[in-house]
Amino acid sequence: AQSVTQPDIHITVSEGASLELRCNYSYGATPYLFWYVQSPGQGLQLLLKYFSGDTLVQGIKGFEAEFKRSQSSFNLRKPSVHWSDAAEYFCAVGAGLTGGGNKLTFGTGTQLKVEL
Amino acid sequence: EAQVTQNPRYLITVTGKKLTVTCSQNMNHEYMSWYRQDPGLGLRQIYYSMNVEVTDKGDVPEGYKVSRKEKRNFPLILESPSPNQTSLYFCASSWERSTDTQYFGPGTRLTVL
Numbered sequence: 108a109q110s111v112t113q114p115d116i117h118i119t120v121s122e123g124a125s126l127e128l129r130c131n132y133s134y135g136a137t138p139y140l141f142w143y144v145q146s147p148g149q150g151l152q153l154l155l156k157y158f159s160g161d162t163l164v165q166g167i168k169g170f171e172a173e174f175k176r177s178q179s180s181f182n183l184r185k186p187s188v189h190w191s192d193a194a195e196y197f198c199a200v201g202a203g204l205t206g207g208g209n210k211l212t213f214g215t216g217t218q219l220k221v222e223l
Numbered sequence: 224e225a226q227v228t229q230n231p232r233y234l235i236t237v238t239g240k241k242l243t244v245t246c247s248q249n250m251n252h253e254y255m256s257w258y259r260q261d262p263g264l265g266l267r268q269i270y271y272s273m274n275v276e277v278t279d280k281g282d283v284p285e286g287y288k289v290s291r292k293e294k295r296n297f298p299l300i301l302e303s304p305s306p307n308q309t310s311l312y313f314c315a316s317s318w319e320r321s322t323d324t325q326y327f328g329p330g331t332r333l334t335v336l
Contacts, residue, residue: 209321213266
């Protein structure tokens, strides 16, 4: 069974500082990996996804993530955080094509607070 | 505008009173899914549908029913709601499968007394 661990429940950073949100996954084959963001009172929006190719993936809003198979990780990064980045961030893993792609498993989320 | 809509957005009900939360998408997506979000547990999948008349259980299907009679609609039915179903519910849709970009509705906050 696939699973996702986001070890940090809350993170606080200062505006302009760099950010790294951690995500570890468990899946037997090549996974599809995602980062979604949820702004207060909103649904989720896709930031970026990885399924093959270059292990460094660029997303919207200046975010990037790096897939490291040896560490089973897919950490999200941003070089300079803006106050509008305050939100909850979810990592998710999905089955690859051989797995049918029917199910997406989300982590428990990391709440990001940005100090001005 | 491409969107997923859910109704109602907020609902307070009592134990045992049947309710339906509607979900509709205007993107001609084949895949639709329901999730519940609870503090400390993230999003957990309740049911999903790969196409009309094709539905399957997610991780937490107990106490819920779904139907997919039309491509655009995927209602979530609680036949006899209980307090442990108090949660924030999200509907999502994507082109063919869960690993395509999913588009989420605004959420329905349900309280069962």
